[in-house]
Amino acid sequence: MTEHPPDRPAPPPPALTDHERLRALAETRLDVAPDEAFERFARLVSALLDVPVALVSLVTADRQFFPGAVGLPEPWAGRRETPLSHSFCQHVVDIEVPMVLPDARLYPRVRHNRAIEDLGVIAYAGMPLTDLDGRVLGSLCAIDSKPRAWTAEQLRILADLAAACSSELRLRIAVDTAEQARHRAEEAHDRLAMLADLSETLGGTLDVGTTVDRLGRAMVPLLADWCVVTLVDPTRRPSTVAAVHRDPAYAAEATRLAELVTRGLGPGSIIRSVLRTGRPVLHSPAPLTDVRHGTTESELVALADRLGFGSHLTVPVTATGGHTVGTITLVNGPDRRGFDDDDLRTALDIGRRAGQAVGNSWRYGEQRHVAEVLQHSMLPTLPVVPGVQLAARYLPAADRVEVGGDWYDAFVQPDGELVAAIGDVAGHDIEAAATMGQLRNLVRGDAYGRTDPVEELMTHLDRAIHGLAIPTVATAVLARVRRTTQGGLRVSWCNAGHPAPLLVTAEGRVTLLEPGREPLLGLSRPPRRTGRELLLAPGDTLVLHTDGLIERRDRSLDEGQAELVERLTGTGNRPLADLCDLLLAAAPGREDDVALLALRAG
CATH class of the missing domain: 3.30.450.40 (GAF domain)
Structure with a gap:
């Protein structure tokens, strides 16, 4: 030694x-x-x-x-x-x-x-x-x-x-070690939760500016101390820029930095490089010279320094077709760990999701007009019928397309009787809405002016769908309503695979009209249909609805139906319009369209 x-x-x-x-x-x-x-x-x-x-x-x-x-x-x-x-x-x-x-x-x-x-x-x-x-x-x-x-x-x-x-x-x-593992698991869970929620968060608006702001706030502070989201116009120049910092005290500086990014990117800008090549850039650690070399605005360098600049990561925002329509820049201050490959993968995923949201918002303007025209033609004005109160509601699952496959209808026959119908076409897009329009028109064309029992009208509808090769599977309830001499209503109805109607008495008791539900419309071999009859006393209400009112991923249809019965119990004296609003308010976070048609005797 x-x-x-x-x-x-x-x-x-x-x-x-x-x-x-x-x-x-x-x-x-x-x-x-x-x-x-x-x-x-x-x-x-x-x-x-x-x-x-x-x-x-x-x-x-x-x-x-x-x-x-x-x-x-x-x-x-x-x-x-x-x-x-x-x-x-x-x-x-x-x-x-x-x-x-x-x-x-x-x-x-x-x-x-x-x-x-x-x-x-x-x-x-x-x-x-x-x-x-x-x-x-x-x-x-x-x-x-x-x-x-x-x-x-x-x-x-x-x-x-x-x-x-x-x-x-x-x-x-x-x-x-366990604490670190728990922290990593929580961080991974938080990231997964953020990614899971991101599409819904971005899909909650079709305004590009709001999309960019929500995107920034979803990532800070979970992924970074601050971030800059940049979208470009057709000339590849920054058109929409948002900057978000984890500390609200820096909100003014972040807003000013976003303004400077809009006009102050130089030839050596990393943002411009990512926009041009579509390839991400990760620098960890990173010198402030990365900012200085990329801008023509010296103020932007000082702002980045004040906001905290220790490492950064920039990824493309990629729309459908692989076109780069913007960038996401994540920045950590010197006191936070630098970015790594896991951060890069997460950011690239976010960039793809953000690109889809931006693309959707750009396409929305074109789709909106078509959807509004369809909605106007397919959601009718309810008729005024002596002795019958009518109320209806239609609520789409999302605001991107104004209508889907759910529908309702009510019209008066030449003899004064009322025909009421509700149905649901498979699908949640404009094609489903167009098919729904065909089906509603078939119901009207087949039933108007005819006195056939409802089960025969439903059978004719089956045949028409099959014979005209309408590519759909649908559910429907068709009802014929006649006034009685005692002031009530006699209702004959037929159910083709649709959720059961509900009877709410004037006293508030609720009955689920389950018998009579039969196979769906549009099957290759139409079955024989069966009709049922029901007497509504004055003040009694018949409620027809589509499955969007009771369907949730976290519960069965039976549980949803039971909850609906409970909510209707005791509502016999509630005004019909208020009753419909009450039912829609009880369906937050719905995943499907909802159509609702209620009619009351008296």
């Missing part, structure tokens, strides 16, 4: 700088602050071995510190750490076995160690403290200020205590 004279300190042993050892040491979360568990180990060593000084010493690459200590002289007792020039325990880390010295002044390895003079270390016995992988993190040591012959019993006690002390260190590491 080479001996180093006092004026030339020895370099630290290679084991001290091992990355995995230092990582494990950091995971103990221990430092110079006293820790009661390790203080107890030091007290036990001092008492059982009858030594004036006992230490739980953990050794880093440049110092040793004592979470447990007994008998240190000042100023070391207050500091609870020493440089390596005063460390015997570093050698236990280096040799990875116990180091027992009856008189340290006689051993070349430590004879010039300053702990001999400054701390009075003469006799030393140190046992390795290890993690689960056997890496030596430090030493549990007994120290005497005079030469001492350590007995086998003393060394056995010290070894047993070191084993117990190592177990405590391993427990601390395990707790920290």
Whole structure:
């Protein structure tokens, strides 16, 4: 062993700088602050071995510190750490076995160690403290200020205590590892939740400016300290820019930075590079010169510095067809970890989702006009019929297309009777809406002026769908309503695979009219249909609805139907329009269109 004279300190042993050892040491979360568990180990060593000084010493690459200590002289007792020039325990880390010295002044390895003079270390016995992988993190040591012959019993006690002390260190590491795993799991869960919610968040508006702002607020602070979202016009110039910072106090600076990005990107701008190539750029860590080289506005550099600039990541916003329509720039300050490949993958996914949302908003203007025309033609004005109150509602699942496959209708026959219908065509797009229009017109054309029972009208409808090769599967309820001499209504009805109608009496009792539900419309071999009759007394209400009112992913249709019955109970005297509004208000977060038609006797 080479001996180093006092004026030339020895370099630290290679084991001290091992990355995995230092990582494990950091995971103990221990430092110079006293820790009661390790203080107890030091007290036990001092008492059982009858030594004036006992230490739980953990050794880093440049110092040793004592979470447990007994008998240190000042100023070391207050500091609870020493440089390596005063460390015997570093050698236990280096040799990875116990180091027992009856008189340290006689051993070349430590004879010039300053702990001999400054701390009075003469006799030393140190046992390795290890993690689960056997890496030596430090030493549990007994120290005497005079030469001492350590007995086998003393060394056995010290070894047993070191084993117990190592177990405590391993427990601390395990707790920290579990905490880190929990944190990573929570972060991954939060990211997945954000991605899951992002399409809904972006789909909640068709205004491009609102889309950009919502996108920024969805990513900060989960993914970054601040971000800049940039969309371009057809000439590839920034047209819509939003900047969001995690600290509301910087809102004004973020807004100003967005204004400067709109007009101040230079030829060396990373944003321009990503717009041009469609390839992401990740710099971690990143110098402020990245901003300086990319802008013609010096103020933008100062703003980026104030907002915090330590690493950045820019990805393309990609619309359908792979066209780059903008960029997302995520920035972390110097106090937050730099971006990595996981962040890059998440940001690229966000860029694709954002591109879809932007593309949808651009296409919405064209689709909206078509949808409005369809809606106007397919949602009729309810007729005024003596002795019958009518109310209806239609609510689409989303505002991108104004109508879907759900429909209702009510019209008066030449003899004064009322025909009411409700139905649902498979699908949730304009094609479904167009098919729905065909079906509604077939109902009108087939039923108007005819006195056939409703089951025969439904059979004719089956045949027409099959004969005209209308490509649809649908459900429907068709009802014929006649006034009685007592002021009530006689309703004959036929159900082709549709949710059951409900009867709400004037007293508020609710009956589910389940019998009579038959196969869907549009099957290759239409079945024979069956009609049913129902008498509505004055004040009684018949409620027809589509399955959007009761269908949820998190519950069965039967549960939804039961909830609807409960909500209708006791509503017999509620005005019919209010009753319809009540039912729609009870369907938040609906995933399907809702059509609702209610008629009341009297």
